[in-house]
Amino acid sequence: APVRLTILGSGWGAFRLLKDICPKTYSVTVVSPRNHVLFTPMLPSASVGTVSTRSITESLRPLCIEKGARLCEAHAEHLDLKKKTVQCRSLHGERYTVPYDRLVLAVGKKANDFGIPGVQRNAFFIKETADARRLREALLTRFEEAACIVARSSTCGLRPSDEQVAQVEQLLRVIVVGGGPISAGFSEHLVDFIGRDVRRTYPDLIPYMSVHLVEWASCTQIHRKDQALREYMLQRLSQRSGVQLHRGEHIEGVTQSELRLESGRSIPYGTLVWNAGMKPVPIVQSADLPKARNDSKVRTDECLR
């Protein structure tokens, strides 16, 4: 009988493995909460509408059919290494168990909010297709809301009041929290988007728009090795692209419309994008596997075993 192989995850690793596998030797079950592979580097483009999310995803099902593999759209909740089973919960809440002979962990990581209050509820992440769609819709909603305020005063032949100006500026202020290459890349992307697409469709809004990059102090530690490159990148962002930098900040909390810094300062915003690092998904944290020194990654040998 073929070996029962269970793959947790549907990212690059899982996809490549499934592509190479011999369906005669292995009877494969894939468990993942998403049924597609996502080309993550294009997510920032998708979130401003430059590409469609459909063109950066590929359904796993055709490959599964080719390999005779079962795809369970479910969260893997618990590993029982002794009994060799995975406890799954489908997206509709049903729990069931998948047995295995061999297991492949290819679950990736999830966005880390470092337990800062309000982030989970108010910030946008850039990790899944749904994130990109939500962020794009949020941006467009802000544009329409701001355009509405500007149009309203001009219908009556007036200039917007100081209060309206402040309101519009807040709506059109995008804060990116992070400090690594992804945040910087996303900020630059946003500036391009404003300069090209927004300028064409909402020319009246351009004077009120701003992009802020808040460099989260802990990121500076993580990326210490590439300090010179980082400095160059941030200089370029600020000088060439007009991104407003806030460097080495500690963040206290996030409300629906304000980012509160430990320095006591607050920055009101319309849209907050959080890109400040990753953390392991719960099943890796809870699994009884040898962990690397900083206790989050599974320790592996050079063959990733």
Next chain:
Amino acid sequence: APVRLTILGSGWGAFRLLKDICPKTYSVTVVSPRNHVLFTPMLPSASVGTVSTRSITESLRPLCIEKGARLCEAHAEHLDLKKKTVQCRSLHGERYTVPYDRLVLAVGKKANDFGIPGVQRNAFFIKETADARRLREALLTRFEEAACIVARSSTCGLRPSDEQVAQVEQLLRVIVVGGGPISAGFSEHLVDFIGRDVRRTYPDLIPYMSVHLVEWASCTQIHRKDQALREYMLQRLSQRSGVQLHRGEHIEGVTQSELRLESGRSIPYGTLVWNAGMKPVPIVQSADLPKARNDSKVRTDECLR
């Protein structure tokens, strides 16, 4: 000074008018809850993913910029024909007033649920881009849910139990309520979609899928003139496409998972699409304008005045 022209709506009529208007003669304000023109005949295709909603919509903003027109993404709530003002409510809840010298009513209609309990909450409509997206996501969710149930039993080497079969059949039963050409067209579209795309991606689900067309008795009245054509169409749907017809039914109510008929019968469903007629939008109903005999349409002369 140019004449202040206010256009309510952003459909075919409004778009054509705006395209032809002389920006020197008219200072235009467009009020509509949606900021784009929608090619409605393609919505059924969009709701099964054959085309993207982006390719069947066109932003109104570029044309507005060209014509120096203001676009207010807002609901027109009340007409004051004496004061010549339109009361608007933005999508964010703010109320304001737009004055006009000339007014164009191009607001279209909205889906009619005839006050039947549960329809508004449980059924899908095919009227706006968001409807198509919601319907597509609902269908895909049902497919994944059903695939999960089928895959689960096959992981343990079993055939699905009778209970599971019933559950999967319900999930994959689509009911279209209507009886006019749009419902028939949509049903046929759905059958094509199942035969091509679903067969390729979810081959295991095909035996469980079914499409039901419930002909709403009142529709028969409306479309009486084209009776022969209707009969031909319905015969073809049932014989060639395998759509299950339920003719001349009165509908009592809709629950989350069941369509209840006045005959006492109930049909359990996974997805319910409602396409049983249109009704005027609230602003037309409330406006103090001469109405046509069936009291819903505004009465106009041959020049639509």
